[in-house]
Amino acid sequence: QVQLVESGGGLVQAGGSLRLSCAASGSAFSINTMGWYRQAPGKQRELVAQITRRGSTNYADSVKGRFTISRDNSKSLMYLQMNSLKPEDTAVYYCNTLYGNIPWGQGTQVTVSS
Numbered sequence: 001q002v003q004l005v006e007s008g009g010g011l012v013q014a015g016g017s018l019r020l021s022c023a024a025s026g027s028a029f030s031i032n033t034m035g036w037y038r039q040a041p042g043k044q045r046e047l048v049a050q051i052t053r054r055g056s057t058n059y060a061d062s063v064k065g066r067f068t069i070s071r072d073n074s075k076s077l078m079y080l081q082m083n084s085l086k087p088e089d090t091a092v093y094y095c096n097t098l099y100g101n102i103p104w105g106q107g108t109q110v111t112v113s114s
Contacts, residue, residue, distance in 0.1 A: 002026035002102045004095055009108030016085050020108060022078040022095030029076040033098040036069060036080045038091035039107075049080060050098055063089075085112045 008020040020036065035050040048060045049069040057069050068081040078095055092107040 002029070004102055004105035006093060006095055006105050006108040009093060009110045011111045011113065012085055014085060014087055014112055014114050016112070017081070017083045018085065018110060020080040020082065020093055020095075020110075022080075022105075024076045024078070024095075024102075026076075029078075030073040034071060034078050035096060035098050036067075036078075037094045037096060037100075038089075038110075039094070040088075040091040043091075045094070047098075051078070082110070085110075087112045087114045 003025045005023045006020060008018060010018060012018055031053060033050055033052045035047050037045050037047050039045040048063050049057065049067055051057045051069045051071050059067060066082065066084045071078040090110060090112050092109050094104055094107045096102050096104060
């Protein structure tokens, strides 16, 4: 069974940076468009960035120009470089396919203080 493990979250001041990592087991990673999602307290989970198998990317307007998604298919790893962080970026961040059809991991908490 494919498993997803997110890491790299933490507490950072506004304007700071973090780099999140997503490790996936199984072959599903390399053939799928993958995405980073986040869920803030009391809000629905939202897709913030996606990357195709070949590296084409797309971003939510709220993170465009600040976040960069990348992947290494050979290692089944995906990353999210987050710069110029804002308090409104505070959330639990998850990785999954574009359709969310892999069991969700535990996520990684990102907290941005003002």
